[in-house]
């Protein structure tokens with residue numbers, strides 16, 4: 216169990232952890248939960264037999280598992296609301312000037328709300344796009360959909376978000 | 389003519405065929421409405437990325453340690469796989485003990501009506517995915533089935549067969565071979 220495939224586990228971990236953490240955190244809105252789900256994903260990875268042959272495939276597999284775990288968590292516990300509120304109450308620190316920060320907080324809160332309201336299919340694709348550093352092809356591999364499909368979903372997610380923000384007015388880039 | 393918004397979104401992500409890249413770039417330089425569209429996309433991304441999780445490094449260490457604690461437990465179990473040097477008398481004594489325990493167990497199990505009790509019942513609940521075997525379960529967990537809830541009903545009490553293998557697994561194999 217020291218190695219999974221021809222590469223050391225440490226390598227997989229360092230490559231995938233930041234992505235898994237961000238994806239899970241964006242879906243669950245809870246850092247501790249995200250940590251637990253990441254741990255669960257890696258444990259499943261280590262217990263997997265036969266091991267996954269390449270580093271990239273391992274990364275896609277892990278992202279897919281943590282995404283499913285996170286979505287299931289949110290659904291099962293019906294915590295969507297709670298997670299969002301927690302997220303909203305503790306805005307993350309942003310190193311920016313004060314005026315910038317005020318403006319940022321406003322639109323950030325609305326954006327989070329908007330992201331929350333997106334249908335799951337669109338939300339997941341946009342989260343993967345913005346927080347995982349994966350390109351369309353790789354996102355397609357994670358979600359087992361075509362590259363073209365990723366392109367369409369990313370666009371629709373953005374479009375919906377902008378519509379939501381426009382409806383509430385004030386959103387002037 | 390302006391490229392449609394979907395194309396601009398892909399352009400923004402750097403996901404445009406190189407043959408189209410130049411002409412779109414050229415157009416954007418002269419078209420203020422496309423430039424505005426792109427700045428909207430930029431603002432969207434900026435806001436989304438403005439709040440990274442603080443201390444992701446810290447989390448990384450925490451989770452790494454937790455995983456390693458679990459792995460250590462597992463590797464300790466592996467002592468059974470290592471070669472042990474056992475003096476002959478001890479080995480003989482152990483073998484005798486083992487055989488007698490085994491036969492005792494056999495006698496006890498014969499006393500019951502059924503030597504190998506089977507799982508009392510396997511219920512299939514209405515779920516999105518029909519899972520009958522362990523393999524199905526693996527496949528379902530790994531697949532992109534985000535929307536399913538699975539309920540696996542375990543037997544009332546844990547039942548093991550003679551070799552110590554849970555009978556549930558036997559049942560799963562049986563179910564598959566039907």
Ligand SMILES: [Zn+2]
Nearest residue numbers: 390391419422
């Ligand atoms: Zn234009």
